[in-house]
Amino acid sequence: xxxxxxxxxxxxxxxxxxxxxxxxxxxxxxxxxxxxxxxxxxxxxxxxxxxxxxxxxxxxxxxxxxxxxxxxxxxxxxxxxxxxxxxxxxxxxxxxxxxxxxxxxxxxxxxxxxxxxx
Numbered sequence: 529x530x531x532x533x534x535x536x537x538x539x540x541x542x543x544x545x546x547x548x549x550x551x552x553x554x555x556x557x558x559x560x561x562x563x564x565x566x567x568x569x570x571x572x573x574x575x576x577x578x579x580x581x582x583x584x585x586x587x588x589x590x591x592x593x594x595x596x597x598x599x600x601x602x603x604x605x606x607x608x609x610x611x612x613x614x615x616x617x618x619x620x621x622x623x624x625x626x627x628x629x630x631x632x633x634x635x636x637x638x639x640x641x642x643x644x645x646x
Contacts, residue, residue, distance in 0.1 A: 547596035550579070555605070557583060557590045558614040558634045560643040567628070571611045575604050 557568050565583050568590060572581030577598025583590045592604060602617070609618040612628040614635075625635065633639045 549595045549597065550593055551596045552591070552593050553601050553604075554589060554591050555601070555615055556588050557608055558588060559583070559585070559632065560634045560640055561585065561632060563629055564613065564632050564634070567611050567632075568608055568613055571607045571613075572604055575599050575607050578604065 559565065559568055562585060565585055568583045569581045572578045572590070572592055575594070577595040578592060579595065580593040581590065582592075590608075592601075594600075594604065605615045605618040608615055609620040610624055612620045612624040612626075612632075614620050614625075625633075631639065631642075
């Protein structure tokens with residue numbers, strides 16, 4: 529019985545410390561231009577534990593590599609929303625959205641249409 533208890537404690541301890549230091553995630557982030565790209569990627573890198581962040585202007589796909597011991601996807605999404613960009617799970621506040629440059633107003637169809645020629 530003692531061996532079973534010890535084995536269980538070891539298994540739980542191992543599981544708790546086996547978080548991925550190079551976890552990968554992909555998410556959609558709204559934006560329209562290279563200024564958006566810079567803002568989104570900087571918000572990711574300001575999150576402790578983010579090792580890589582690349583946002584594609586055309587697909588709106590953000591690929592990140594991060595340390596699960598230091599952060600998680602929800603924290604990264606909240607930091608992106610804080611600089612004015614929506615994700616599938618977190619919508620930027622109006623105040624944050626209004627802080628982005630006028631050419632970055634991805635919620636406005638006319639701005640999105642203007643960037644289709646790029």
